[in-house]
Amino acid sequence: MSTELPLRRLVLRLTLVVVAMFGFGFALVPIYDVMCQAFGINGKTAGAYTGAQTADAAREVRVQFLATNAAGMDWEFGPQADQLSVHPGASTEIRFVAYNPTDKPMTAQAIPSVSPAKAAAYFHKTECFCFTQQVLQPGERIEMPVRFIVDRDLPADVRHLTLAYTLFDITPRQPPVATLSATAAKESLQ
């Protein structure tokens, strides 16, 4: 029994464990993001891709586009084509159209997701309206480009993938006026 820690030291150590575990709870947030991007969990895609690849003309993949409005979002929102056939490695552009039918200026944020989830890590966006937020005046309509590359290493059994966007109304969080300047500073969102 002579090996036991004095009470004060023991309690201190246990308290440190508590504090560390509280921190661990928060550390799960970045860990989760990294895991999602590494393994495409939840169809999460990474931020802007800067690499370049050569097209693999021997292979074709069908990419389908979906646009959904989150609850309470009134914009009209959709892709200009429902689907495209692309060669892995080639850079392709597709445009999405958004229209604000309401009588007030609004800010929106689009969140992308790729299915099947295991393909998400092989879907690179070099340019995307989802990297920034969109502000539309009443009645305004815009075309928003997405430029993407399907990685040449895409697993062979994936012949068809879906890029889905959900459009959220974030006007209460980012009032349109403030956003104009904030948009430029905006970086981290994918």
Place this chain on the structure above:
Amino acid sequence: MSAVIDDHGHAGHDHHHGPAKGLSRWLLTTNHKDIGSMYLWFSFAAFLLGGSMAMVIRAELFQPGLQIVQPEFFNQMTTMHGLIMVFGAVMPAFVGLANWMIPLMIGAPDMALPRVNNFSFWLLPAAFGLLVSTLFMEGGGPNFGWTFYAPLSTTYAPESVTFFIFAIHLMGISSIMGAINVIATILNLRAPGMTLMKMPLFVWTWLITAFLLIAVMPVLAGVVTMMLMDIHFGTSFFSAAGGGDPVLFQHVFWFFGHPEVYIMILPAFGAVSSIIPAFSRKPLFGYTSMVYATGAIAFLSFIVWSHHMFTVGIPLVGELFFMYATMLIAVPTGVKVFNWVSTMWRGSLSFEAPMLFAVAFVILFTIGGFSGLMLAIAPADFQYHDTYFVVAHFHYVLVPGAIFGIFASAYYWLPKWTGHMYDETLAKLHFWMSFVGMNLAFFPMHFVGLAGMPRRIPDYNMMFANFNMVSSVGAFMFGATQLLFLFIVIKCIRGGPAAPAKPWDGAEGLEWSVPSPAPYHTFQTPPDMSEVHEHRKGTGGELTP
């Protein structure tokens, strides 16, 4: 050893007289027995409150169609029932048992941190006062399920969610302080010669539970803090619109949640491991394997959380990993069940109330383990998830598991606490009514669940009507019977045949070496356990009177 006692005998000034008089005895007490009793009473009050909410739920589900309450209120009832039973009834009951019994079992004069002990108890009424008060607020109380998944609990939550968050913070602090206290007591205050491997299993399981608590309660505190920030400070941990992810909530929650279910069952394992040998008049079979099995369960409980999330879309390797890891838990659990049965094998059994509850525990908990294994099969879980089958599973592990473990403990130690024997006839009646009621209530849920009845919905398809009516009748029976338990306990406190120091002839352990009722202060001088033989392992030894 003695150095520790000298340093921290700061309750020393009142060591030689009895309890203070009146209300201040309870408000300011640092005595582990007083605090233990307060925890147990608090827990019983919460059990009745959470139970009456269950009665509302079962009354609504007695027949299909909306009968008695509005769906909004129904949701508040399911949510509050779960929260109150988990955090208000089961957890405090075990802390109460720990307070009363751990010092008596290891020969310590009190808990290591008596003032902290008082504070952890008094946080609870504050936390639950706050939680229950939300029911009377505008917009109602929490209605998002006891698992409070975001965004139901953030974007779509009632205004009162902030109070809910604060209540969770308070009860989390309370459990963490309680757990630190238990660890400090067990590691520092054991009587000389009471080696770790001589401790009764209740002490062992509580030691491991306490480590689980300090590991996961802070994560729970973290997740509600993130909710608070999302709701009030514009962060987007769980909001997709701001780059967050609602599924993240489920990961963080279940990282806490799965160990939490073991927090609710391990102490019951420990108590049953004392009770079954006592009424089998044989030492516990496989003491050492029990200790290691408990450790293994605790370790595995950290790597299985996603079995609650098979349907959210995790990669195939993830499904497989969490499926096999979950099934692995059945191995140490099986070791335990095997040991309990082997302890009874060829014992001279007698079936007083504690033993009845303990035997029912072994059988019915095992049924819950089996439905758990079915749920662990990832592809099958796609059908079972969010149906009444899950409700049946966790009520089989929690009611005849955790709650019967608490009843068994209460009857086993009531003579020590009160100095009187309880009324055995009434206690047996309590057991049989609980046993029949509980099985009537929860067994049919397996069937309606497999047939597809979703959980947490106030209405259901006509085809489930008969089974639901049976469930409700069983639930009313179980609920009403608990008033009988209250009566039995009060009767036992007020009188009854005087209990000897050791009322159960087969019982072992230091707690039976002090008179009944246990004096206000015990083991002021630690007993010497070094002479206790190895074959007495895990019995906590026995001092010849």
